[in-house]
Amino acid sequence: MGRMLMSSVVMVALLAATPAPKTQPLTWKVTGSDVTFEMSSKDLRAMRDGKEVFGLQSRKKGFVDSITEGVDATQDTTDWEASQSFNVLSVVGPWVSYEDSNGGYTGGAHPYASRIYVTEDVTKGKDAFNLLDVFPEKDVLKALKADGYVRKFMGDPKAFESAKTVEALLASLEAGEDCVGFEYGLDNVKRSVAFHHVEGDKVAVRISFGYAAEMCRGNMYVVGLLLPIPASLQPALERARTRQEGFLMKDAKAVKAPTVSFKWDGAKSKKP
Template identity: 75%
Template sequence: MARMLMSSVVMVALFTAAPAPKSQPLTWKVTGSDVTFEMSSKDLRALRGGKEVFGLLSRKKGFLEDLKPDPEETRDMSDWEAYHSFKVLSVVGPWASYEESSSGYTGGAHPYAHSGYVTWDVTKEHGAFNLLDVFPEKDVLQALKSDSFVKEHIDDAKAFNDAKTVKALMEILKPGEDCVGFNSSGLDNVKRSVAFHHVEGDKVAVRIAFNYDNESCRGNMFVVGVLLPIPEALKPALERARTRQEGFLMKDARSAKAPSLSFEWEGADAKKP
């Protein structure tokens, strides 16, 4: 009888216990700055003075606003759709890198699809970041020239060897059968479409994502990996990211539980009251 009474007490306690608290976002302050990052399973945010200066989840409002139909729109939109997603890849100092993808159909001759990397400097207006401001251009150029995938797209061997800038290199690479957009948007990709993957001794592995060359290859993305000597000024931030004191590198994104999120919209929704 006593055993039965004890069991009843335990059951009451289980049913009346307070729910477990929700997990708090992981936060860290970027050394030498006023930037604080907050990362949860659903979002990555950067705040300065308590105000959000970078965020992914907050972009949903703009995504939906861009798709808001014109009141004078007469076309049938029931088969329209749009999808947008973000996958955080690395955070080094004030630089947040992520893969951004968008696809769908919103009228016209064919659907659209695009994927790429973006690095956002949360301390700069509009997230301005330029890899060539961080690493000497000669090092980036040499690393690209040494890459086997890049070499497959040489159109003019002499021009390739003579190229003294990344811009000149991109201009003489051919798209090839795989339709790589080296000479259409390659320079912009090298500047900003990057993520920091891992550290090897005194070098850091950087991933650069290149777009497709033309609409017949829409949706394709090509990632080139290069090893770059680490500038002295970058070593402390990279070390803090490597050890996950502040941020993380791409190789650790999964174990760091870096967020992925997506927004969806269907044209039929526009007709709902």
């Protein structure tokens, strides 16, 4: 009896000591393309022909280079610091949407800080995606005009109501006490977006705007629109909604979408 009990104890100890299997990255191929995504808790990558065409961890060198460019070893940067993070929000077809946050101090009068959404088409490059190419501009314009938050910032109500383009509508808005950067917002409407959820035949799109003045640095303002789903987008959106390929923003936490962060600290100067 004692020997059997000892054997049981040994067996439990061996089982407890067995390392847990490593979590395998989630992979999927984008229908109708040669793009394969690989997502883990530490990175999101898109591959074509065995080459990375999108990645987050691989951006670290660019982050450091952007801070240290033009700075030599004789410069005292002990009070300098910088950080940047990428938080993945949604992946629909070849479109990756993420929040880009960065801040720090690298000389000058003030520190800096910003937060904005970014959408990239991994098959075409960083600035290729344009929401107004995906949805008819009249639908985006109508949704913006109907949004209660946007209407709060009407500087010229007549110009707002008569606007025939998104650009004209944004020009009719004022920053207000919230300091919303609508005046710089056409590029935001085009590219600073994420796909949140589906409601019937419409998709909820989030559009982020930056700040209008330095005193508001670091602020981000998000407008939510419900847009009719074009027939061309329906298949990819359905695959993302059901998590067969990608996912929508409402499910980012459930699928453990990654956040990748980088940090840099300055150093004492070296004598020449």
